[in-house]
Amino acid sequence: MTVDRALGAGALLLAALVCLSAWKYGIARPNAPGAGFWPFLIAVVMAGLGAALAIRPGRSPLQSTGVNSNWKGFWIALASMGFFVPVLVPLGYPASMWLLLMVQLRWVEGRSWTTALLVASAAAIMSFVVFRLLLHVPLPSGILPLPRNW
Amino acid sequence: MKPSAVKVLGFFGCLAIALFSMANAQAQDFPAKPIEVIVGFAPGGGTDSIARAVADVAQKYVGQPLVVVNKPGAGGIIGAQYVNSAAPDGYTVLVAGGSESVSTPHFKELPFSPVDDFEPVIRFMIERINFYVKSDSPWKSMQQFLADAGKNPGKYTYATSGVGGLHHATVQVLEKRTGVSLNHVPYKGGAETLAALAGGHVDVAMASPNEAFALVEGGRVRPLATASIQRSPTEPDTPTLRELGIDVYIENQKGFVCPKGTPKPIVQKLHDSLKKVFDDLQFRANSEKLKLELAYLNPEDFRKALKTMFNQIGDSVKK
Amino acid sequence: MDTLAPLFHGFAVALTPDNLIYVLLGSLVGTVIGVLPGLGPTASIALLLPVTIGMDMVSSLIFLAGIYYGAMYGGSTTSILMNIPGEAASVVTCIDGYQMARQGRAGPALGMSAFGSFAGGTIGVAAVMLISPILAETALKFGPPEMFALLLFAFTCIGSLTGKSQARGLLVACIGLLLGSVGTDEIHGVDRFTFGTLYLQDGIGLVPLAMGLFGMGEILYNIERREETGSVLKTPKNLLPTRQDWKDSGWPITRGSLLGFGIGILPGGMPAVASLLSYAVERRMAKHPDRFGKGAIEAVAGPETANNAATAGGFVPLLTLGIPTNSVLALMLAALMLHGVTPGPLLLFKWPDVFWGVIASMYIGNVMLLILNLPLIGLFVQLLKVPYRILSPLIIMFVLLGAYALNNSHIDVLATVLFGVVGYLMKRFGLEPAPLILAYVLGPMLENNLSKALILARSSGMSIFITRPISGILLALTFVVLVYPILQWLIGRRAERSRSSAA
Numbered sequence: 001m002t003v004d005r006a007l008g009a010g011a012l013l014l015a016a017l018v019c020l021s022a023w024k025y026g027i028a029r030p031n032a033p034g035a036g037f038w039p040f041l042i043a044v045v046m047a048g049l050g051a052a053l054a055i056r057p058g059r060s061p062l063q064s065t066g067v068n069s070n071w072k073g074f075w076i077a078l079a080s081m082g083f084f085v086p087v088l089v090p091l092g093y094p095a096s097m098w099l100l101l102m103v104q105l106r107w108v109e110g111r112s113w114t115t116a117l118l119v120a121s122a123a124a125i126m127s128f129v130v131f132r133l134l135l136h137v138p139l140p141s142g143i144l145p146l147p148r149n150w
Numbered sequence: 151m152k153p154s155a156v157k158v159l160g161f162f163g164c165l166a167i168a169l170f171s172m173a174n175a176q177a178q179d180f181p182a183k184p185i186e187v188i189v190g191f192a193p194g195g196g197t198d199s200i201a202r203a204v205a206d207v208a209q210k211y212v213g214q215p216l217v218v219v220n221k222p223g224a225g226g227i228i229g230a231q232y233v234n235s236a237a238p239d240g241y242t243v244l245v246a247g248g249s250e251s252v253s254t255p256h257f258k259e260l261p262f263s264p265v266d267d268f269e270p271v272i273r274f275m276i277e278r279i280n281f282y283v284k285s286d287s288p289w290k291s292m293q294q295f296l297a298d299a300g301k302n303p304g305k306y307t308y309a310t311s312g313v314g315g316l317h318h319a320t321v322q323v324l325e326k327r328t329g330v331s332l333n334h335v336p337y338k339g340g341a342e343t344l345a346a347l348a349g350g351h352v353d354v355a356m357a358s359p360n361e362a363f364a365l366v367e368g369g370r371v372r373p374l375a376t377a378s379i380q381r382s383p384t385e386p387d388t389p390t391l392r393e394l395g396i397d398v399y400i401e402n403q404k405g406f407v408c409p410k411g412t413p414k415p416i417v418q419k420l421h422d423s424l425k426k427v428f429d430d431l432q433f434r435a436n437s438e439k440l441k442l443e444l445a446y447l448n449p450e451d452f453r454k455a456l457k458t459m460f461n462q463i464g465d466s467v468k469k
Numbered sequence: 470m471d472t473l474a475p476l477f478h479g480f481a482v483a484l485t486p487d488n489l490i491y492v493l494l495g496s497l498v499g500t501v502i503g504v505l506p507g508l509g510p511t512a513s514i515a516l517l518l519p520v521t522i523g524m525d526m527v528s529s530l531i532f533l534a535g536i537y538y539g540a541m542y543g544g545s546t547t548s549i550l551m552n553i554p555g556e557a558a559s560v561v562t563c564i565d566g567y568q569m570a571r572q573g574r575a576g577p578a579l580g581m582s583a584f585g586s587f588a589g590g591t592i593g594v595a596a597v598m599l600i601s602p603i604l605a606e607t608a609l610k611f612g613p614p615e616m617f618a619l620l621l622f623a624f625t626c627i628g629s630l631t632g633k634s635q636a637r638g639l640l641v642a643c644i645g646l647l648l649g650s651v652g653t654d655e656i657h658g659v660d661r662f663t664f665g666t667l668y669l670q671d672g673i674g675l676v677p678l679a680m681g682l683f684g685m686g687e688i689l690y691n692i693e694r695r696e697e698t699g700s701v702l703k704t705p706k707n708l709l710p711t712r713q714d715w716k717d718s719g720w721p722i723t724r725g726s727l728l729g730f731g732i733g734i735l736p737g738g739m740p741a742v743a744s745l746l747s748y749a750v751e752r753r754m755a756k757h758p759d760r761f762g763k764g765a766i767e768a769v770a771g772p773e774t775a776n777n778a779a780t781a782g783g784f785v786p787l788l789t790l791g792i793p794t795n796s797v798l799a800l801m802l803a804a805l806m807l808h809g810v811t812p813g814p815l816l817l818f819k820w821p822d823v824f825w826g827v828i829a830s831m832y833i834g835n836v837m838l839l840i841l842n843l844p845l846i847g848l849f850v851q852l853l854k855v856p857y858r859i860l861s862p863l864i865i866m867f868v869l870l871g872a873y874a875l876n877n878s879h880i881d882v883l884a885t886v887l888f889g890v891v892g893y894l895m896k897r898f899g900l901e902p903a904p905l906i907l908a909y910v911l912g913p914m915l916e917n918n919l920s921k922a923l924i925l926a927r928s929s930g931m932s933i934f935i936t937r938p939i940s941g942i943l944l945a946l947t948f949v950v951l952v953y954p955i956l957q958w959l960i961g962r963r964a965e966r967s968r969s970s971a972a
Binding site: 011034038045050053070081084085100109110111124127135137138 | 516647695858870877879886919927
């Protein structure tokens with residue numbers, strides 16, 4: 001199955017789901033289109049395009065997977081960002097950003113411990129100081145002990 | 151009395167005293183750190199400007215800085231929910247009293263009650279809700295408009311700043327009380343609403359005087375009536391709906407509220423210092439320039455006013 | 470000419486040493502805010518407003534206005550260098566600007582966007598000065614039917630952005646439309662596709678979406694492809710635009726100025742819409758439209774000019790009618806009022822110092838920004854010499870930080886990461902993000918104005934779009950644009966047939 005076929009089939013499925021919700025939102029009201037009118041319209045167009053793609057896939061093949069892709073780095077990078085989101089508020093910005101940068105520099109980019117430590121610390125602290133102190137963005141400080149009036 | 155009962159009573163007594171004194175001790179130290187003032191809207195609106203006007207002068211009365219934090223989203227509900235789930239210790243307050251408190255809950259389900267789940271602290275100001283028409287409109291008074299609209303149901307259009315907001319709710323209450331039927335055209339915010347009126351795209355627009363004043367002064371639009379109970383000192387010729395015999399009293403209030411369960415002494419202390427902010431000359435001068443209509447209420451009256459409007463809208467709006 | 474005398478007076482006001490410093494300060498602060506992702510001029514002006522109360526009336530306005538247009542100057546920098554759109558108005562700059570940077574042409578891209586911003590800003594200010602009262606009237610006549618027709622015109626350009634496969638591209642545009650329809654519907658208040666969450670009630674944010682699709686997607690793609698590609702960015706060659714660049718950008722800048730200013734004065738016409746429209750128009754006008762998306766300089770020059778011209782245009786309804794068309798202008802209105810100035814038709818007569826002083830300061834500010842930005846280009850381009858293996862984590866930092874700073878919400882950070890994955894997948898399978906973004910921005914506006922127009926039309930129904938002159942003309946134009954390629958194709962076929970039959 002080509003990617004175009006999959007894309008087309010996916011579009012058809014999505015269009016069907018959207019149609020269903022659109023019906024629930026109401027297609028028409030007395031003096032104006034209902035809330036579901038627009039999604040319904042989109043779904044119809046999408047179904048048409050999806051069908052066209054599934055029946056007659058495009059000629060140009062989509063890019064193929066590289067043999068020597070760096071999947072390890074990719075997943076570590078993604079996982080570390082996924083970890084960053086929930087800990088951002090409890091741990092605070094400086095600590096969680098420092099962790100994220102350490103992981104990126106050390107394991108995704110393969111820098112030495114010294115470089116990683118230096119760059120991560122400098123970047124996390126400087127960005128915190130600039131955004132929080134100078135630009136007054138209320139970044140969470142979390143576990144970092146701060147003087148009272150910061 | 152059995153000894154065990156004495157013990158139990160004594161225990162609860164001690165606990166009560168301990169809790170009370172803890173609350174008191176907390177109140178005495180309060181505030182020991184900066185207070186977060188949550189604004190449920192982006193910078194640039196009325197809610198944001200009152201929060202910042204208060205924060206500017208508050209430090210010398212509160213003893214700690216007030217830090218304004220914008221948490222915009224879902225018409226103020228994101229900010230309200232944030233404060234609702236914050237620790238009830240007085241260090242997180244919400245600027246409340248507008249659509250998010252009294253009108254939105256009637257249009258959609260919310261995970262909390264915007265009136266009952268907060269402790270009102272102080273009301274600073276109101277933003278009137280006025281009916282405006284274009285200057286060359288044939289209607290010279292609200293009565294004329296209502297008579298005309300009564301004869302032609304569904305013919306006339308009105309613009310508001312959005313579905314489910316106070317301005318939309320006000321017209322719905324009016325429709326319920328007078329039996330007229332109007333067509334709603336929701337715009338985004340007061341500026342677009344007034345631009346639509348001045349451009350002649352709609353027949354009536356709902357807006358507050360501090361949004362409309364430039365157009366009123368420029369002779370492009372004029373107010374027909376106000377939904378407040380008293381006439382505005384700056385617009386003495388604009389009648390209230392109550393004077394016209396229509397029982398509508400809705401205004402956009404702006405005050406501070408704390409999460410439910412905040413100890414009374416802390417609420418009281420916060421109120422007392424914020425009342426001093428309210429009386430500050432600098433604050434008053436700035437507010438006057440921004441055309442904010444200051445209107446103080448204490449915690450109890452603020453709660454009552456919120457309830458009145460909440461129930462009034464609830465009676466007229468079908469979910 | 471009698472417009473010049475008060476303008477000279479304005480320059481006299483703006484050229485005092487104090488005010489010059491405020492112009493410089495405002496422009497500088499604005500540039501910094503524009504460069505940093507997630508920070509917009511709104512939040513910064515809200516923060517600085519109290520500080521300006523103590524200042525002289527004209528100075529404070531000069532300062533705040535400087536921040537506003539300075540931010541528009543800075544906005545393109547991260548778009549070009551790192552594929553991160555710092556704010557809505559610079560989303561389109563990513564499309565070709567970043568491609569230019571990848572080809573080692575970051576310098577010309579930055580230079581041309583600085584010059585375009587200067588031209589757009591200056592022409593915009595001149596237009597504000599000369600014709601604002603007349604224009605303000607016309608802009609008010611622009612109601613939902615007219616807006617609908619204008620947006621429909623913009624929409625026809627999506628088809629040309631699709632890259633290799635038309636069907637795939639249009640499907641991606643449909644996804645954009647769907648993403649745009651998420652949230653509370655603005656006409657009836659019905660929650661659509663929110664899955665019961667509060668966060669989605671306002672819809673999906675443009676900045677998380679764009680930063681994810683462009684910046685984050687690019688980063689993830691580069692990490693996955695690391696071993697094949699090695700370094701991604703070529704070391705920059707020349708710093709300044711070449712003669713060919715100037716030739717290519719002349720008309721886009723002129724058109725961008727006019728278009729941007731026109732959009733800027735409309736109620737609800739945001740700089741972001743101006744830059745998107747400019748991109749679409751340039752693509753239509755281009756002799757070789759296939760260069761777009763691959764580093765065409767006119768695709769950077771046009772939109773960057775348009776968003777600055779729109780910024781200037783926004784001052785028309787504010788100063789002449791007292792209607793702020795966006796939140797930054799609402800804050801400027803507050804600043805005026807704090808000093809006892811009421812904007813509106815009387816402003817010009819009652820406070821000529823304010824009006825002409827601010828206008829003159831905007832001319833000066835634009836020149837200052839141009840001079841300020843030229844050496845900065847060299848500095849920014851140096852950034853690209855930082856090894857990509859260190860730069861890449863830092864770009865991630867700026868994207869996530871910007872996403873949080875936007876609304877102080879960690880859910881926006883999550884959204885950015887999720888859209889990053891989508892952006893990665895799209896890049897991997899050769900799908901262009903541009904149609905998605907365009908459809909996402911224009912779709913909801915199109916729907917909204919269609920519904921409003923129909924409510925206003927009541928019984929007359931669809932005819933409202935044709936009977937009103939402005940919308941009628943715009944719709945006719947759209948029709949021509951749609952039909953022209955078909956006609957061309959038909960004529961081409963007939964010519965071919967007659968040729969083959971002749972042979």
